[in-house]
Amino acid sequence: MEGLHPSGRTRLDAGFVVDVPPDVALERFTPEGERDWVPGWHPEYPGGRPEEPVPGTVFVTRSASTRTTWVVVEREPDRMRYARVAEGRTAGTVTVVCAPATRTTTDVRVVYDLTALSPEGRRDVADLAADYPAHLEGWRQAIEAAGTAGRAGVGASGRA
Template identity: 45%
Template sequence: MTATRHLTGRFPLAMAPAAAFPLFTARGEERWVPGWQPRFPVSTVDDSEPGTVFETTVDGECTTWIVLDREPDRRISYARVTPGSRAGTVTVEIEPSGTGCTVTVTYQLTPLSPAGERALADFAAEYPEFLRSWETMIKALG
């Protein structure tokens, strides 16, 4: 199998970091990601609190997420495991810019199986378009 993939990309948003940050929490992504429905095994008020666990199902794959770290309005980091496929981390960093903010999204993922390796290769090939879709969907919020 191939090694861990480290994928990073950036996009601008015309909003302050304080407005952007909540969009990258489990519940915040429901506002702009079609079909995103996080499930929390334990009720939580603050879904950005380190240690918070939630699950998502996308394209038939169940993924478990754990909030690792956060700096409100600046950074949030998750561990994620899709059993039998891939595991790693996702970090979203938000920097102020002249017209709002710049969002940097970094995925560091390791395949857990040959099928996971194929899925990860496809994800890596589509990563620039994947982030462009994030920018487009968030901007469509108005």
């Protein structure tokens, strides 16, 4: 994991093992699959919701202070990669790679490559970098709490 570069760009790379099978784990990282474990995650699809999140799929998420536009740039059996722009704050990519650890557990690697677009964005990137392992631990716990039930447990469709 690299720290925040003076330019405002950083690359964060860490992972965790989650107690769900690999096919379920990857589906948890699709736009619809994140609904199962991310509070307040409600992707909107300007071009209409696709059956499957394929490269070129665009969706938007909103928080109290930020609108983020996401574009699926890669989807493979073991990975999802997104380009994302949090308006006026950050831009970059997020890559999630899921590999079998065992038949029922998955090694998840998450790489953020972000550039700050403003002073607020520099704070966002610095905060994420400072707490990245704990941030991912929260993801692990939430994914395991969601288990294999819900949309992500029924197959490949539905998660972005």
